[in-house]
Amino acid sequence: MHIDPLGEISHDPLARIGLIMLSAVTLMAIFAPLLSDYSPHDYTGKIFSPPSMDHLLGTDSMGQDIWARLLWGARTSLLVALAVALLSSALSVLVGASAALIGGLYERFCMRVADAMISLPTIIVMILVAAYLRPSLPLLIVLISAFSWPGGARIVRSLVLSLKERMHINAAQTFGAGKGHIVCTHIIPELSPIIFALMMQDARRAVFMEAGLAFLGVSDPAVISWGKMMHQALAFTYLDVWQWWLVPTGLALSATLVAISFLSFSLETAMDPRMRKEDVARLG
């Protein structure tokens, strides 16, 4: 699969929209202290005040500035997304590639575990674990990663299985290349587009899960999270506050998720040879 996924998707309008949206959220997260005069934890003295020049999105039931909380919530979401994407895809590659290369009983064991985990309702398992452990943010990241590697491990395994039978790897072996050398110079580089696609999927799932768990009320009370903001705001739909509390928060979360979906869809289309072939046929 000798394609350059980043080069491919840079011409796709879908990917561009996704990239722009994701960059906007990232900038919000990075420059959060500059974009708001208030700290997200501070009590401003006014409860349920409507949007004004002072408070862009008004204040919530605890008298906290909603705009500030929205900005800091972006930090939580993106931090979880990035950390889970790295950790979970690393686990996928580790398990998938080692299963394919070692084979035998070890491979069967790994794939059985992965298959069994794929058929579980992951988020409810996580709710139970989180309800007992009441996890902090790092623990939450580990928890989400521990449940999101199996799908990726399957994909990596099947790819490595086909890769290791290729001619150029055979050739390298006849020249006396060791296992480590083959993995580093021939297998890992070939895997990189897939790893990138896996990271996108993991990141999307992580943002969703973090928000979902917080929405259900299982989260660290000290962490500012979009899911928790929506959980709090949902109780006040009988007031007008939802217009500047519930809806903007939900839109921020949705925009992040949609942006990652667009990027990941565009990437997957670029990597699917059958979808590509059709494009070429249409042009010719």
Next chain:
Amino acid sequence: MWGNLVPASFLNYIIALAAIFSLNFVLPRLMPGDPFHAIYGDEALVAMTPEMEAEIIRQFSLDKSWWDQLSAYVMGLLQGDLGFSYYYREQVLQVIMGALPWTLLLTGLALIIATAIGIILGIESGYMRGSFLDRGLVACLMFLGGFPDFFIGILLLLIFAVSLNVLPLCGATSPYARYVGLAYLFDILKHLALPLASMVLVQIGSIFLLTRNTIVTLLGESFILTARAKGCTEARIKYAHAGRNSLLPVTTATGLRIPQLLTGALFIEIVFSYPGVGSLLNTAISARDYPLIQGILLMVTLTVLSANFLVDLLYMRLDPRVRHAH
């Protein structure tokens, strides 16, 4: 002989179920303090009488060794005893059984409607690849599919129930209305409309995209060319030749998405206070009713695995190659 009837994935389901059993058993016992306090939590103990405590400790051998606890736990499960919900003051199994039909109704209808619409739109869109309609549908449904399901639910709730006030805000039936017959059915449907619509809107996207992409690749196959050469009508090629073959990947993907579908339903139920397992889970979490959370996890897993099993059987019916392979 029997190999034909039992899908190979059956073993996976057994392993998955065993994992949930072990998790439910081990997790509370890993917590600091004695197992009784860990299983039921501090909040529950306030609500319990010493007699109830003694009864539960005796029943689950909580003052004995791990081995005795394990055998008591397994014996309890075999008798359908999932523990006692202190919040509802009822057996966990009964509490869940009261809520499960609503969840199954919502999830089942959403699955059927979303799959039907998704497949038809996908076939049409894939057939007209590159057209204005195709591009519009792809962009629109991808956009919707990216939304978290509970936020779609919240938006529909805010638009139709809060702002326009045309559909009920919450629940599954009108309280104290005592409708009978058709009026009762209509009442249920009216309450179901918004939760169902939100689930369908979220689910349609991936079914649509998968069908569309499968159709696009299938249209290049030679059997389509043969069908054209035979003089089949376009509608026949679309639905009987390409469409039928696109059902296979859709079935597989549906099976894989059942866990998400069901958990999505739980979130939607919470938004609309629909009296299914989701609302139960919400109550259990805020009341820290651990046995109830455990029971819900177990029942949802059982539902997911049985649904997966049905999908596997359906796949074998749909694909003669799998049926005759053994």
